[in-house]
Amino acid sequence: MEEEEKMSSAFSTAATVAKPVSFTTSLDLANPVGFLKKVFNFITEESDFPAKMNDSDVSKQIQQMVSFIRQEVEERANEIFVSTEEEFNIEKLQLVEAEKNKIMLEYEKQVEVRKKIEYSMQLNASKIKVLQAQDDVVNEMKESASKELLNVSRDQCVYKNLLRDVIVQSLVRLKEPAILLRCSKDDVHLVVSVLDSAKWEYASKVNVDPPKIFIDDVHLPLHLLTTTLMVFFCFGGIVLASQDGNIVCENTLDALLDVTFNKKLIEIRKWLFGQVGA
Template identity: 35%
Template sequence: MALSDADVQKQIKHMMAFIEQEANEKAEEIDAKAEEEFNIEKGRLVQTQRLKIMEYYEKKEKQIEQQKKIQMSNLMNQARLKVLKARDDLIADLLNESRQRLGKIAKDPAKYASLLEGLVLQGFYQLLENNVTVRCRKQDLVVVKAAVQKNIPIYKASVKKDLDVRIDQENFLPAEISGGVEIYNADQKIKVSNTLESRLDLLAQQMMPEIRVALFGANQNRKFMD
């Protein structure tokens, strides 16, 4: 039986409605899937960027911490150097004060004469030469001559050697030094400096560890004292 135009139109509309519904459902499905994929991708990107930001700030934090350590180390080194300089300055001041006090020794004739005798004889023993030259301050010439004459027989008896001593009366030691003598071998290439200043410097060098301990206490970081 043939369909009327109205039935045909009705079926066409029905088919169009079905197709449109299918299309809408498909579109909704595509939209939902796209939304899901979008959210997944957005979450991935957010997580990736969050990790990058965390890594960036962790790196910055480490750099800042490292800079703090370097700065602290520099400050501690500067402070340590200032302490060491202050200690060295104090020791230098003490040595300068000691040098100034040396001048008082020569003001006691008896003690100074005895000291010169010891310095002259020590110089003889250090050189162990047959011919020596003694140099002194001009104002000490008389007392040095006496010290030389007294020590020549002592030296000869001790080392069983002759000794000829010349006292240099042309080239005296500077008047501003505190006293003492210099003794040379025959060609004056070897010198024993027994001035009061040189003896003080030698004593200070030998006793510097004890001086530092007495002034500043023992160094806890030092394992060996020699």
């Protein structure tokens, strides 16, 4: 009899214990209020533990649920924070690396451009030095040739024939019936000695009457000699002009040298330096 009473009492006690709660809805961080509503709806509608439990037990159960929710929220928030921080760090490193590569490429490009500019400047400077040295050689050669003109005017026989030739050449260019001739004071007697011969040779070439040639009272300046250098004004030769002075033909030795030198300059450079137009 006593055993039956104990079993009945145990069964009665077990009947008052709340059934296990079956709540499977997961926490939605995007809508925590909705989740809490579902929890309380489950407590009031689907579970029968409010009828089996007193207020203290209900309060404890709710407190446990709140603690669970808080823990779940904190864990999810921590996961999101860690994941976000990792993604941020990765993206930051990628951006930093990309910017470093960009800066490095730009720097390398600038270095390459600077090298090309410096190389071009050095190359141009070298070319200028070479050209300057070549010009110096050419000018020295011309100066040496100018000094040799003195020997031409000193040889009376050679110089007289040269004067005759340049007079004929000048007359052919001018083709004027009356000519004014200018020469140096020292060359007047040589010019007079070849003038008639030059006039008739010209007349024969172009089939005209011999022109009238007047020797100018104004003479060409002679070269000057100093102790340190030679300053040349005119090495010899003649200048012919039409009577009105509108047409002038300069056939001084200086002018002939300049014309010949400029005409043969490419050949001279090729002969000196082995290339044309250096």
